[in-house]
Amino acid sequence: MKKNENQRGDKTITLDxxxxxxxxxxxxxxxxxxxxxxxxxxxxxxxxxxALNTCDRKPETIQALLSELxxxxxxxxxxxxxxxxxxxxxxxxxxxxxxxxxGVKIQDQGGVTIDDGALIGHNTVIATLxxxxxxxxxxxMSARPVHIGKNVWIGANATILPGVTIGDxxxxxxxxVVTRDVEANTIVGGxxxxxxxxxxxxx
Numbered sequence: 001m002k003k004n005e006n007q008r009g010d011k012t013i014t015l016d017x018x019x020x021x022x023x024x025x026x027x028x029x030x031x032x033x034x035x036x037x038x039x040x041x042x043x044x045x046x047x048x049x050x051a052l053n054t055c056d057r058k059p060e061t062i063q064a065l066l067s068e069l070x071x072x073x074x075x076x077x078x079x080x081x082x083x084x085x086x087x088x089x090x091x092x093x094x095x096x097x098x099x100x101x102x103g104v105k106i107q108d109q110g111g112v113t114i115d116d117g118a119l120i121g122h123n124t125v126i127a128t129l130x131x132x133x134x135x136x137x138x139x140x141m142s143a144r145p146v147h148i149g150k151n152v153w154i155g156a157n158a159t160i161l162p163g164v165t166i167g168d169x170x171x172x173x174x175x176x177v178v179t180r181d182v183e184a185n186t187i188v189g190g191x192x193x194x195x196x197x198x199x200x201x202x203x
Contacts, residue, residue, distance in 0.1 A: 013037045019091055022109055022143050030139025038109055045069060045089040053082040110143030110162060115150040122156040130162055169199055
């Protein structure tokens with residue numbers, strides 16, 4: 001059992017149970033125990049992000065705070081320019097050499113993996129949650145993970161929507177809205193993002 005727990009009545013939701021539920025793709029109903037746990041984790045993430053965005057910028061401080069945010073050890077090679085924002089943190093995985101530019105917003109409740117060497121541009125939004133379409137259940141949500149491959153470059157002001165996988169070496173143009181998977185070593189752009197061309201690879 002991990003430290004984060006949400007107590008309502010006789011029920012206790014552990015962090016492991018929360019993550020297992022979110023990773024299952026099940027519908028999250030508004031005001032449920034899982035929903036309450038999600039809000040608790042968000043408040044914790046806000047606190048840690050505030051500390052990250054105002055810290056002394058020493059590498060050891062950044063590494064410690066990113067590790068606290070994610071609940072797992074983050075490599076010292078991960079870098080960011082403040083401010084960054086994260087809605088949960090505990091379902092975020094950051095590979096070695098990842099760089100997050102100023103204004104990046106990560107909604108990781110549904111799971112976000114950013115592999116080694118990925119570069120995430122200014123004001124990029126990575127989303128994993130959708131509200132339900134039924135107005136009577138609009139407070140409910142569904143979650144789908146996002147996976148950003150190795151050495152991906154995402155341009156400024158891009159939006160990555162739930163369920164998207166971006167293949168290794170791909171480039172997402174500035175301002176793109178990515179609604180479907182992106183093949184490795186391809187360039188996509190536009191709203192919604194579409195294939196433009198192959199990445200130029202030097203031999």
